[in-house]
Amino acid sequence: MNHPHRRTAIRLAAVCVLMLGFSYALVPLYDALCDLTGLSGSTGNLTQAAPAAPKTGTAIERQVTLQFVANVDRSMPWDIRPDQFEMKVQPGQTYQTVFHAYNRTARPMTGQAVPSVAPQMAAPHLIKQECFCFTSQPLEAGERVEMPLIFRVSERLPETIETLTLSYTFFDVSQTSGTQSS
């Protein structure tokens, strides 16, 4: 029947489908933007190229305080705590610490940690060389484990920042990773 109308309607419907696709495309776009800017406290990747190596001798006597926080999700019956709650660190130096995890339940479970750095401006400057974040951590009933963290703080950390907080939240991912009890 009305060809110009049908053509207009089909084109407009195509725009709708495109915009629906765009709403889903916003998900990876948002992640990419967060990685780029450190928005929502997301931290740099392990593979991220480290900023220029420290120039020996120019190391000023700058010290910053790094605080560690570990939390569990409401439905997560584990005990998590950092080995040290606070470290004095020099920007540019590499440090190591551990977190302790204990599965209080009588069933094997899998947990996963999601990190966040405050203040946000500091997030891109905390470089983790080894980290347990974003990998599943299986624990048998009553098992304890030490999870290592190797990191350094970039010298490019803005002068105004004297204290950083690295916070981990543990979530129960037993359902999705298939290590369900029974």
Add this chain to the structure above:
Amino acid sequence: MSEIAADAHDDHHDYHPSGLWRWVTTTNHKDIGTLYLWLAMIMFFIGGAMALVIRTELFSPGLQFVDPQFFNSMTTLHALVMIFGVVMPAFTGLANWQIPLMVGATDMALPRLNNWSFWILPFAFTMLLSTLFMDGGGPAGGWTLYPPLTLQTGDALPFVIFSIHFMGMSSIMGAINVIATIINMRAPGMHMMKMPLFVWTWLITAFLLIAVMPVLAGGVTMLLTDKFFGTSFFNAAGGGDPVMFQHIFWFFGHPEVYILILPSFGVVSSILPTFSRKPLFGYSSMVYATASIAFLSFVVWAHHMFTVGMPLAGELFFMFATMLIAVPTGVKVFNWVATMWRGSMTFETPMLFAIGFIIMFTIGGFSGLMLAIVPADFQYHDSYFVVAHFHYVLVPGSIFAIMAAVYYWLPKWTGNHYPERLGKWHFWLSTIFVNLTFFPMHFVGLAGMPRRIPDYALQFADYNMLASVGAFGFGFAQLLFLYIVLVTIRGGEKATDRVWEGAEGLEWTLPSPPPYHSFTTPPVIR
């Protein structure tokens, strides 16, 4: 343009079912416009009743009438009903009635799609309102549906999401119809820059609808899969981020607020020249201003979420982009005032509502500018100041424009004049009570009263009592509106073809009421 004449001759042209079946099967733009407007009227009273539940609870401090969960579902459903069930269908109804008459077309371009886009809506709203009777109650996390709170909704959640899908489909189909009609069915000689501004604003609104309703659909679908299918779009445990929902939602939500206001600009731009007996001042600047507002609406969304924590550069960008919108809006207000300047003005009810719109919408625009200032917004955010702001742009803004349009075109639609004295009563009661309701909310908001709470600190008691009195006054004044519409449909002083002395445009060349099939031969445009 030969298809224009062919459109009117569908195979069931001579088949006129009567009674209810006529309305179910109708593909006539006038019938469908009427259906949309009546749906909006019914939903207006339902949404208004919810507002009165809210204002009853807030009449005095303390919890006295409803429990907080129900209070929260009242605020949530009041917003969803008023936005998707009143303002949007009312504008679509006006578009259905007026756009074919204004561009000299026989009907809408896609009449069967038109029937479908209306008849989805009663089902969508039945489903939405039925959630009030489900386990766990209606949705109570606010109309913005932020996760994780909204994911704690009981059985209602999938019904709310599906009803939003339906409303979105209906709006998209309506918008496709409007665009196809305006692009393809203008009478010969009706160039784009000769179209009445109501047609222009609706064309731009329809493009906004097509661009953003699918984004809302995508966002709420992600909520649905997060809740029931184990995805983690907004779930931190799976690497998602709840703040991302706010970005997706407001990418829809900000253009949506212009969807709710741009057709009002068109209505006011049609009414002012008639009662000022002067052509509209600055027609082409009005068109360009509308288009700029629509374009800018896509790059300001994050001003709804300044407090989530954004880089300074982001906050500055969104602040300045938001303030930039004041420029084309200022152009429009200036042109309206200039249209009235030295006109021989008369103050019939449509003109009163249009002037009321300009003044009170501008108040809402200014409080919007205050909210755009990032450092100030941290104080205003989620307070009653925000409630006052968006009610000023939506009630004496969009709703007044819809009422102005109904008074302006009702004599054309029905062939009868409405009772002028009652119309003026309706205007003055509405204006007094709407200000009594919403103006004090600025003060309690600035003093720190948060929105979406059933109880409040004692120092806010007096202003809340005033607001509640105003809300009841405004609500009951609208019964007068219903009465006026009903008596005008049933009879009254006969209207001439032109209805208003100063009216210009194709719709006034038709008899009042216009024949069921109008412009079966295209009109000639001078």
